[in-house]
Amino acid sequence: MKKTHFALLPVAAFVAMSVQAAAPEQLDTIDVVSDNYSPQKENVAAKGVVKVRQAEKMSDVLRGVPGVNVNGARSIVERYNVRGVSEEYLNITVDGARQEGYSFHHSGNYGIDPEILKRVDIDVGSNSVATGAGSLGGSIKFETVDAEDMLEEGRNFGGKVKYSYGSNGDSNQGMGMLYGRAGNWDLLGYFNYRHQENGKDGNGLKNQNKGKVQDYLFKAKYNFGENHWVKATAEHYTNTAVNCFRANMAMCLGDVPQPGDAGYIQASHGKAESVIERSTYTLSYAYNPSDNNWVNIKANTYYTETENSSMNRKQSKVKTVGGTLSNRSDFTLGITNHSVLVGGEYYKTTALRYGGVETNRRTGRITGYRPDYKQHSDSTSIYVEDAIAVGDFVITPGLRFDHYKADLIDLDKTYHRFSKALGLKYLATDDLMFFANYTELFKGPGFGELTLVAPGRYTGSLEPTRGDNKEVGFNYKHDGIFTDVDGFSITAKYFRTDYDNINQSIANPAGGGSIYASLGDVKLRGVETQARYWIDNFSARVSYARARSERKENGYSAFPDSGDRYTFAVDYRIPGIGVEMGWNTMLVRGLAYATSASSITTKEEYAVSNAYVSWAPTQVKGLELTFGIDNIFDRAYKDHSTQYYDSVDLDPGRNYKLSVSYKF
Numbered sequence: 332m333k334k335t336h337f338a339l340l341p342v343a344a345f346v347a348m349s350v351q352a353a354a355p356e357q358l359d360t361i362d363v364v365s366d367n368y369s370p371q372k373e374n375v376a377a378k379g380v381v382k383v384r385q386a387e388k389m390s391d392v393l394r395g396v397p398g399v400n401v402n403g404a405r406s407i408v409e410r411y412n413v414r415g416v417s418e419e420y421l422n423i424t425v426d427g428a429r430q431e432g433y434s435f436h437h438s439g440n441y442g443i444d445p446e447i448l449k450r451v452d453i454d455v456g457s458n459s460v461a462t463g464a465g466s467l468g469g470s471i472k473f474e475t476v477d478a479e480d481m482l483e484e485g486r487n488f489g490g491k492v493k494y495s496y497g498s499n500g501d502s503n504q505g506m507g508m509l510y511g512r513a514g515n516w517d518l519l520g521y522f523n524y525r526h527q528e529n530g531k532d533g534n535g536l537k538n539q540n541k542g543k544v545q546d547y548l549f550k551a552k553y554n555f556g557e558n559h560w561v562k563a564t565a566e567h568y569t570n571t572a573v574n575c576f577r578a579n580m581a582m583c584l585g586d587v588p589q590p591g592d593a594g595y596i597q598a599s600h601g602k603a604e605s606v607i608e609r610s611t612y613t614l615s616y617a618y619n620p621s622d623n624n625w626v627n628i629k630a631n632t633y634y635t636e637t638e639n640s641s642m643n644r645k646q647s648k649v650k651t652v653g654g655t656l657s658n659r660s661d662f663t664l665g666i667t668n669h670s671v672l673v674g675g676e677y678y679k680t681t682a683l684r685y686g687g688v689e690t691n692r693r694t695g696r697i698t699g700y701r702p703d704y705k706q707h708s709d710s711t712s713i714y715v716e717d718a719i720a721v722g723d724f725v726i727t728p729g730l731r732f733d734h735y736k737a738d739l740i741d742l743d744k745t746y747h748r749f750s751k752a753l754g755l756k757y758l759a760t761d762d763l764m765f766f767a768n769y770t771e772l773f774k775g776p777g778f779g780e781l782t783l784v785a786p787g788r789y790t791g792s793l794e795p796t797r798g799d800n801k802e803v804g805f806n807y808k809h810d811g812i813f814t815d816v817d818g819f820s821i822t823a824k825y826f827r828t829d830y831d832n833i834n835q836s837i838a839n840p841a842g843g844g845s846i847y848a849s850l851g852d853v854k855l856r857g858v859e860t861q862a863r864y865w866i867d868n869f870s871a872r873v874s875y876a877r878a879r880s881e882r883k884e885n886g887y888s889a890f891p892d893s894g895d896r897y898t899f900a901v902d903y904r905i906p907g908i909g910v911e912m913g914w915n916t917m918l919v920r921g922l923a924y925a926t927s928a929s930s931i932t933t934k935e936e937y938a939v940s941n942a943y944v945s946w947a948p949t950q951v952k953g954l955e956l957t958f959g960i961d962n963i964f965d966r967a968y969k970d971h972s973t974q975y976y977d978s979v980d981l982d983p984g985r986n987y988k989l990s991v992s993y994k995f
Contacts, residue, residue: 359493359945359955359992360384361445365453367397369820369863369872370806378452379822379861381872381900384913384943385959385988386445387497387504387525390970393471394917395898397859397876398455400972404532404982405540407572407605408439408579412972413455414828414855414878415890416468419777420796424463425473426564428611428633431680432649435782436836436974437577438641442568442607444546446493446506446523449476455859456826457800458768460714460729460752461657464676465774467796467830475548475564478510478517481994487512491994499961499986500530500540517552532981533967536584539602542572558619568609576601578641579973581980606640627659645685645700647781653678668720675713682706682778686785704785706778707738716752727754735775735795740786746795748773762809772798772830779847780836793849798830817866828855833889852883855890868904873897887925893971894920894934909947916940919971934976937968943988953994961986 360382368379386392389409390401403409411418419433423441430441452472454462462470482489488511495504504525511518525544529537546569552562575583576598583602588595595601615631632654639647657674686703690696716729729752736745750771757765774796778784804824812819833850857878864871875897880890900915921936943959965985973979 359957359990361386361392361448362450363392363396363453364450365396365399365455366458367399367453367455367822367824367859367861367874367876369822369861370808379820379863384945385495385957385990386448387495387502387988389443389445391961392445392448392451393453395872395874395900395915396453396455397861397874397896397898398857398878399453399471400893400970402970402973402979403439403579404538404969404980405572405574406439406442406544407540407542407570407574407607408437410439410973411441411471412891413453413468413471414826414857415880415892415972416855417890417974420465420467420774420833422463422466422470423473424470425566425611425635426475426613426633427472427615427631427655428613428635429463429651429653429678429680430635430637431651431678432637432647432682432778433780433836434637434639434647434649435641436780437579438605438639438646439607440639441637442570442609443473444523444544444568446504447475447521447546447548447566448473449480450474456802456828457770457772458752458754458802459727459770460716460731460750461672461674462770464678464710464712464733464735467772467774467798468828475550475566476508476519476521477550477552477562478512478519479552481508481510481519482512482517489995491992493990493992495525495988495990497527497986497988499983500527502527515554517550517554519548519550521548522546530986531984533962533965533984534981535984536981538581538980538983539574539583540572542570544568544570558617558621561614561616564611564613564615566609566611568607568611570607572605573602574605574641575980576603576642577978578603578605579975579980580978582978584980603641603643605642607637608640609635609637611635624661627661628657630654630656647685648683648702649680649781650682651678651680666721670718670720671715672717673713673715675711677709677711679707679709680778682781684781684784704740706740706784707736708775708778709736709738710734710775718754723758725754725756725758727756728752729754729770731773733773733775737776739776739778740784742776742793744776744793746775748795748797762807764806765803766805766824767803768801770800772796772800772828776834776847779834783836784847787846793834793847794832796830796833798828800826800828802826812864814866817864819862819864821860821862823858823860825858826856829853830855850882850889853889854881854883855879868906870902872900887927888932891932891972891974891976892922892924894922894936896920909949910944912942912944914940914942919968922971932976934971935968937966939966939968939982940964955992955994957988957990957992959988961988 388406400412423430454469491508493506506523508521523546548566554560582599587600613633619627634652636650655676683702684704685700687701689699711734714731718727731750734747752770754768776793806822808820810818830853839846859876861874877895882889897918902913904911918938923933940963945957947955
């Protein structure tokens with residue numbers, strides 16, 4: 332048995348668990364990278380990666396990751412969820428820029444264009460002090476494409492155009508991209524536009540989703556030398572749709588009273604415009620000299636602003652400015668190899684609610700809306716962790732300090748916390764690795780639901796959320812199971828997360844809407860696993876995920892739990908003619924749970940299947956045609972992870988998709 336081979340390499344190669352970016356010719360796909368995917372054949376410690384095609388919304392990108400959900404039938408109302416933990420408790424970034432704030436329970440919070448993504452890196456669960464400030468359930472890091480990803484070797488200029496069509500909602504999308512290299516400069520410009528009409532669910536009921544999505548991105552990167560660069564990005568995203576008055580609910584669909592009919596109520600049966608508009612600017616720097624293992628510097632500064640509108644009016648605006656700085660040093664000390672990561676982060680978020688009404692003094696008509704409440708939060712954190720490789724073990728202690736100031740309505744407090752973490756990996760064989768992690772958690776009180784904030788809705792004695800996450804599991808991969816071109820890999824884990832208290836918007840016990848208060852102590856536990864088998868150009872994957880939450884004081888569910896989820900996927904490539912095809916099925920079991928003494932939520936079982944075939948003809952270099960079918964059997968279903976399961980509309984029914992792209 333060959334032992335300790337990983338310790339002979341820089342230890343970062345073992346503990347960073349990174350995956351190389353896609354090669355240029357593969358960039359009509361998105362690399363979805365996660366510690367919950369089975370490891371790649373190259374490294375038992377590496378994160379797994381799955382390539383996603385023809386993504387129209389973020390649920391298309393993330394649905395296959397065990398433990399990750401995206402609820403919301405349409406992109407305008409999508410929300411992310413990891414192990415039942417909602418997105419406001421995760422660390423979500425776009426090119427390193429934090430996305431903060433919980434706008435409104437009838438709308439989505441963050442607008443992201445899947446067409447421009449090259450990679451999504453997902454940590455399911457918080458297992459490191461470097462995960463990010465305020466992360467209670469993990470992180471989702473979206474990374475957009477660079478010019479160097481698109482440029483072919485030996486070329487200094489190129490472009491890409493793409494047209495996509497979706498039958499369900501008559502969706503038409505056009506994308507154009509130009510990129511080039513001039514001296515030390517890499518430049519990229521991108522524009523995407525999609526228009527859709529109303530579609531239908533699996534029952535044939537027409538939804539309300541007519542609207543458009545547009546996004547532009549500019550990038551400029553200056554290369555000082557190998558692995559030494561500075562990069563600036565500017566992105567502007569807009570998603571506009573006409574939905575039911577309550578955008579994520581089905582109250583206006585089907586045979587309901589129309590304007591002028593008896594019983595018509597605008598707030599129930601009417602329609603209204605929803606808009607998510609985001610602007611993000613980043614400036615990043617990296618320096619990693621090949622002849623100095625002590626230096627691997629990464630720095631990023633950013634400004635991001637998201638404005639949410641629904642019910643025909645502006646509702647909120649969230650602005651975040653911040654930055655991160657880190658350095659990793661790899662060195663040997665006696666019989667041990669070390670990879671020391673030192674870093675820090677600062678960000679300030681300002682959240683505004685548009686509650687003030689502006690009127691024409693002469694006519695009395697409403698002419699606009701102005702902010703009436705403004706809230707602030709400041710977060711400063713520093714951390715250090717050392718991955719220590721000795722023999723067949725990697726031991727990773729970590730320490731983090733967070734300083735958080737909340738300047739909210741009825742609440743002005745400062746909090747601080749030291750958090751510890753400890754990770755252990757044991758390489759039992761070249762192919763089998765066991766791991767265990769313990770990480771303490773901290774998050775200061777947030778803004779609550781911005782649209783509903785007002786004096787009296789905050790509990791002045793609010794304490795931050797504290798807790799800990801514990802995981803145990805294993806990774807296994809082996810090449811040459813039956814032949815010299817096949818292999819098998821699997822990852823499996825059990826987790827338990829305890830929160831001392833969870834602060835969120837809850838129903839006011841005294842009546843009169845909701846308040847931002849503590850839900851109390853919460854326990855979250857479950858299992859996640861994925862296995863993969865490949866032989867030559869064929870691969871198959873199966874996965875399972877289960878998570879259950881519980882309020883310790885009464886045993887009721889704390890989060891919108893999902894039924895046990897099974898996924899199955901197969902892919903096959905025929906390289907000689909440039910064909911790739913695949914099929915995936917997701918089965919979610921039904922479940923019922925109590926949220927109070929008088930309320931039981933029942934969620935139905937469903938299964939959804941998708942398929943695709945892609946052809947890149949060798950006769951026309953750069954051309955790729957992809958045909959796909961989502962929801963092949965036209966099932967009527969909705970994602971379990973939504974907080975309003977009984978009221979939201981169904982996910983889309985069968986959708987035929989065609990895309991044609993040309994890269995030159």
